[in-house]
Amino acid sequence: MEEDYIKLIFGLKLKQIRTEKNLSLFGLSKLSGLSKSYLNEIENGKKYPKPDKIALLSDKLEVPYDQMVSLKLDKNLAPIGELLQSKILKEIPLDLFGIKESNLIDIVSNAPAKVNAFISTIIEIAKHYNFSRESFFLASVRSFQEANNNYFDDLEQQVLKFAKAYQVDLTKSPTSKELEEILIEEYGYKINENELAKYEDLESLRSVFIPKTNTLLLADGIDEAQRTFIYAKEIAYNFLEISDRLHSFPWIKFERFDQVLNNFYASYFAGALVIPKEELTLKLEELFEKETFDAELFTKMLNGFNASPETFYQRLTNILPKAFNIKNLFFLRITHRANSGKYYLNKELHLTHHHSPRANETNEHYCRRWMSLKVLEDISKSGNSHEFGVQISNYPSHENQYLIFSSATQDPFRENQYRSISIGLLLNKQLERKVKFLEDENIIRKDVGVTCERCAIQNCEVRQAPAIVLKKRERNRKIESIVDELTEKFQV
Known part of the structure; x- marks a missing residue:
C-alpha cells in the first residue's frame, strides 16, 4: 500500500x-x-x-x-x-x-x-444499480466533459498542427486512404484485414492493435467511415504521444483510469480530424439561418463528412457550445433489436445536469413518444440504411422543451440490431437567437415523459406500463396532507 x-x-x-x-x-x-x-x-x-x-x-x-x-x-x-x-x-x-x-x-x-x-x-x-468500476470511470470522464462543455481547445489545436505537418486538407473530411498512408509511412504500421474474421467470438470488435509489431488488425466488413475513424484514433495516439492506451475498438478491458481518459482524448482528436471545426460551423450557420427546417440540408450535412452519424452527433456536442454558445444540450445513444420491444440507453452526455432522460431507470419503460425511439421503430420496419427525424419535445413534468435531432442506422455486424443517435437542445432565449426555424409549423411537437412509470400524460396511445411511480408519489402527498390537517386540528 x-x-x-x-x-x-x-x-x-x-x-x-x-x-x-x-x-x-x-x-x-x-x-x-x-x-x-x-x-x-x-x-x-x-x-x-x-x-x-x-x-x-x-x-x-x-x-x-x-x-x-x-x-x-x-x-x-x-x-x-x-x-x-x-x-x-x-x-x-x-x-x-x-x-x-x-x-x-x-x-x-x-x-x-x-x-x-x-x-x-x-x-x-x-x-x-449494478454500478461497476467501469461505470464509475466512464461517469468520471463524462463529468470531465461536462465541466469543460465538451470542448477541448488544446486537442483542436493539435488537430490543426497535425494537418499542417502532414498537409491534410481540413476543408473536407480526410479519406481512410490518406490516413492509412500516414500510419504506414510515418508510424510504421502494418494493416491486417484478414485475421479477426477467423474468430467468431470477436465479431463485436472493429480493430485490435498489437503494439509490439505495430500491427493493426481490422474487422472484415467495416465501412469507409469506421475505417477512417479507427485510423484517425491511431494517429491521435501516436501524434499526441500517448502510450498508456487501450488496444481494441470498442475496448473490452482497461487497467487504469488514464487508459479510459486517453481513449476519450484519442476519440476527440479523431472526431475533430474527420469533421473539421470550421467546415461544420459554416454548415450549421447555413442551416440555422433558414426560417423553416430543411431536413434535406441537414442530412446532406451529415452525409457530407466521412463519418458515422454517431461521430457527427458527438461532434455537434463539441461545436454547438463553443461556436454558438448552445450549452444546454444532451446526447443519447439507444440500441434496439427489431420486434424485441426493448430499448437500451447505453451512452449519454448532459452538458447541464437537469436534463432528462437519463439511463438510470433500468427496469422502467422509456417513453415511446421520444423521437429517438420513433426512428428506431421506423428503420426496423422500412429496411432503409438511415432514418432521420426532428421533433420539439415538451416535458410537462420538467417544464422544459427540447429541439431533438435523431438518426437511426442498422448495425452492420448484428442482424436486426439498430441504434439511434440523438441530440437535444434546450429551447431558451439563446437557442431562439441562434436558430430561426423554431417556429416552423412542420416540426412535430409532442408532450413526452421520461418513463411510462413516471409519466402523467393521460390516454397515451403508446403507454407500455401504468404510472406506478407517479401514483405512489401522489398517494404519499395525500397522506402527508391529511397528517398535516390532523396535526393542525388536534394541536389546539
Missing part, C-alpha cells in the same frame, strides 16, 4: 480507539506523555509513529500492539479501508477536477464516521 494510506489507516484507528475510551487529544497527551500536536498529526495521517511510540500508545490505551499496527479496520470503518486499499483515489486524476488528494484525506480523517456512512451509502447505491 501507499505510505500515505498506511499513515491514514493508523490515524483512523488511533482516533477510533481514543474516542471509544472517551479521551480527548489533551487527555491522551497527558496519559502518554506525547505532545497534543504530535498526536493530532498522527490521527490526521500526517505522521506514522516509530515502534517505541506505538508500544507506548498500545500500553496506555490497553490495546495489543499487533492490533494497533494491523491494516485491518473494524466493521465501522471497513468501507473506508476498502476504498483506500483499492487505490482508486490514485487511479483517478483528481487534478482534472481541481481536487487535491490531500484534501480528501483530511476530510476522511477529520470525520471518519460521517465519511464512512457516506461511502457505505454510495456503495449500496452502486450495488443496487
Whole structure:
C-alpha cells in the first residue's frame, strides 16, 4: 500500500480507539506523555509513529500492539479501508477536477464516521444499480466533459498542427486512404484485414492493435467511415504521444483510469480530424439561418463528412457550445433489436445536469413518444440504411422543451440490431437567437415523459406500463396532507 494510506489507516484507528475510551487529544497527551500536536498529526495521517511510540500508545490505551499496527479496520470503518486499499483515489486524476488528494484525506480523517456512512451509502447505491468500476470511470470522464462543455481547445489545436505537418486538407473530411498512408509511412504500421474474421467470438470488435509489431488488425466488413475513424484514433495516439492506451475498438478491458481518459482524448482528436471545426460551423450557420427546417440540408450535412452519424452527433456536442454558445444540450445513444420491444440507453452526455432522460431507470419503460425511439421503430420496419427525424419535445413534468435531432442506422455486424443517435437542445432565449426555424409549423411537437412509470400524460396511445411511480408519489402527498390537517386540528 501507499505510505500515505498506511499513515491514514493508523490515524483512523488511533482516533477510533481514543474516542471509544472517551479521551480527548489533551487527555491522551497527558496519559502518554506525547505532545497534543504530535498526536493530532498522527490521527490526521500526517505522521506514522516509530515502534517505541506505538508500544507506548498500545500500553496506555490497553490495546495489543499487533492490533494497533494491523491494516485491518473494524466493521465501522471497513468501507473506508476498502476504498483506500483499492487505490482508486490514485487511479483517478483528481487534478482534472481541481481536487487535491490531500484534501480528501483530511476530510476522511477529520470525520471518519460521517465519511464512512457516506461511502457505505454510495456503495449500496452502486450495488443496487449494478454500478461497476467501469461505470464509475466512464461517469468520471463524462463529468470531465461536462465541466469543460465538451470542448477541448488544446486537442483542436493539435488537430490543426497535425494537418499542417502532414498537409491534410481540413476543408473536407480526410479519406481512410490518406490516413492509412500516414500510419504506414510515418508510424510504421502494418494493416491486417484478414485475421479477426477467423474468430467468431470477436465479431463485436472493429480493430485490435498489437503494439509490439505495430500491427493493426481490422474487422472484415467495416465501412469507409469506421475505417477512417479507427485510423484517425491511431494517429491521435501516436501524434499526441500517448502510450498508456487501450488496444481494441470498442475496448473490452482497461487497467487504469488514464487508459479510459486517453481513449476519450484519442476519440476527440479523431472526431475533430474527420469533421473539421470550421467546415461544420459554416454548415450549421447555413442551416440555422433558414426560417423553416430543411431536413434535406441537414442530412446532406451529415452525409457530407466521412463519418458515422454517431461521430457527427458527438461532434455537434463539441461545436454547438463553443461556436454558438448552445450549452444546454444532451446526447443519447439507444440500441434496439427489431420486434424485441426493448430499448437500451447505453451512452449519454448532459452538458447541464437537469436534463432528462437519463439511463438510470433500468427496469422502467422509456417513453415511446421520444423521437429517438420513433426512428428506431421506423428503420426496423422500412429496411432503409438511415432514418432521420426532428421533433420539439415538451416535458410537462420538467417544464422544459427540447429541439431533438435523431438518426437511426442498422448495425452492420448484428442482424436486426439498430441504434439511434440523438441530440437535444434546450429551447431558451439563446437557442431562439441562434436558430430561426423554431417556429416552423412542420416540426412535430409532442408532450413526452421520461418513463411510462413516471409519466402523467393521460390516454397515451403508446403507454407500455401504468404510472406506478407517479401514483405512489401522489398517494404519499395525500397522506402527508391529511397528517398535516390532523396535526393542525388536534394541536389546539
